[in-house]
Amino acid sequence: MKSALIIGSGIAGLASALRLKKAGFSVKVFEAANHAGGKLHAFQLGDFRFDMGPSLFTMPHLVDELFLLFDKNPKDYFNYIKKETVCNYFWEDGTRFSVPASEDEFVQKASDQFNVEENRIKKYLARNKEKYDLTADIFLNKSLHKWSTYLSFTTLKSLSQAYKLHLNDTLNGVNKKYFDNRYLVQLFNRYATYNGSSPFKTPGIMSMIPHLEMFYGTFLPKGGMHQISQSLYQLAVEQNIEFHFNEPVNEIITEASKAKGIKTKKGDYFADIVVSNTDVFTAYSKLLKSNKKPARILNQERSSSAVIFYWGIRKTFQDLDLHNILFSDNYKEEFNALFNDKTLYNDPTVYINITSKQEKKDAPEGCENWFVMVNAPGNFGQNWDTLIAELRKNLINKINRILKCSIEDHIVVEEILDPRKIETKTASHLGSLYGTSSNSKFSAFLRHSNFSKDYKNLYFCGGSVHPGGGIPLCLLSAKIATENITAHD
Incomplete structure (x- = not known):
């Protein structure tokens, strides 16, 4: 039986592991964290549950098909509802618009x-x-x-x-x-x-x-976004895919232009195939240190990052739904600040995600769990503590103006995620959420391929490689990578 080693258990790593298992490989997955899912993680803050990372779920058939590969009924593992309202939009002048499905x-x-x-x-x-x-x-x-x-x-x-x-x-x-x-x-x-x-x-x-x-359409998994990764992890365990948590990979072992295995603190592992689900910049800078670097790829502009406030709110807002956007009055200046000045704009667009609108268990009765996100530049060494303190004031003022409230009076618990923590927690270079940006005409062609051109048997999946970031594209990257593998099997 052929063998495969997967570096990282993000959504693309899980999908790659399942697809290779179905193709007849023995599969081992190595993860630096103590859980599967990568950015698709969740946490509890007091009486409130929060999804930590991606909050938008579309094209659910791409998840379902992973269960169907093994002749499993997806609904035995993973269920979701389709939203009748895609998103609520708010402008400073009082204009409001709800996008129907x-x-x-x-x-x-x-x-x-x-x-x-x-x-x-x-x-x-x-x-x-x-x-x-x-x-x-x-x-x-x-x-x-x-x-x-x-x-x-x-x-x-x-x-x-x-x-x-x-x-x-x-x-x-x-x-x-x-x-x-x-x-x-x-x-x-x-x-x-x-x-x-x-x-x-x-x-x-x-x-x-x-x-x-x-x-x-847009969907919400029952149990929250975290259920996407956890249901796939459950399936993987049932298929005897082996997981090594708390075991970060230190190096990809190469010999004569061929990937042979990986090194961790516990030893060396060898296999026929190595699939990297870590940020491609991190893969080359830390796992392939002594090897040739694709300079053009690694020097590409990175995507935006984010600052996220996780707020437990002791109040309910009838005007809000699962997805809500409070727009900046000057969108062009906001993006100029992000990509050119590498700073946070003083009138940011605010995204508010509230899963407790559907998942009542995510917040106590009469309360809501707010995932409040603003787009941010990557981590270039800015004084983030000062920037975030100013941002908090600006977004609270914006929320109060548009929603006619005093939101600060209703915040009972708070946690903050910023580009520094995103970079540390997810090994995403500069804290980028989607790998490279798409700020050029040929950006789609410039993303890193799903296979190595220099090392046979080394493949890549995830948001930093083709076809891009976000849950659907990460799942498709796993499909493309594994189809490349099985085509040569």
Whole structure:
């Protein structure tokens, strides 16, 4: 039986382990933490439960299919509900808009509220779908680093219609071509943050992201986001996948341009295949120290990071749902501060996630668990204590203005996560949430491949490699990596 070693038990590491097990490999997973899941973790703060990391769940079929690989009923392990409201948006001037899950309802509602022709919105959404249909098979389901990907009818068809992808426009530029309404432009600009980028830099192809959200919908797992990783871990244990917790990998063993195994504090392990689910920058700087570095990849701009306040709130807010956005009054200046000045903007966009809206056990009766996040630059050695103290004042003032409350009077417990801690806890270079940013026209092509070009039998998965960050793309990275492995088996 062939053997595989997985470095890291994030969502992509778990998916890779399961796919390789199904392919007949014996699999061992090595994890520095004492639990599986990576960023998909949870914690208890007093009487409140919080998901620590990703809060948006879409394309749940990508999780379900991992259970189906083993002829298991996903519902025996993992259940979720579809939200009727995708997100609530709030602006400083009192404008509010709730995005319904139905695309037809969205078109009608947005047309009425923002005085935009329905046909204009439909054309925009149709073009977003067309972009997805043209590129999904290439960008999301295959390696961009193999010639075979480009020697197919699908690829040639997509390339012949590349003019439809808006690669020469920014996302903001595309949105302004379709809409002269600043609310709709800002609403659709926000989707750049789904991969840690700026709407004023990322290419217009990224307008296909709202199509994914509106077509597939948004969901909340029963038990919270943590259940995604924990259900997959349960399945992995049942399939006799071996986990080594509290055992960080110190080195990937290479010999004659081939990955042979790994080194940990407990010894050396050897196998036919090594799969790294750690940040690719960390992999090269710490696990492949004496080996050749892909300078172009490692010097790419990193995605944004975040500052997250976990607040137990002794109050309920009827105007809020699972996903809520309080917009900055000057989006362009906010992203200029993040990516150019490497600092926090004084009027940040505030994202509030409240799982207790559905999962009542996540907070005591009459209370809510607030996951309050603002986009942040990476950790470049800023004075974070000072920045966070000022940020806390600014976001509390913003929440109070928009929601007409005194939120500071209702905070009963608090924990803070910042780029320094994200970098330390997740080994993500500079604390980036999505690996590299997508702030250039060819950024999709520049992400690290799912296999090593220098070392046979070494593969990569996770948010820092192709096709990108976020739960769905991490799951697809595992699928691409393991398909590369089994194709050579």
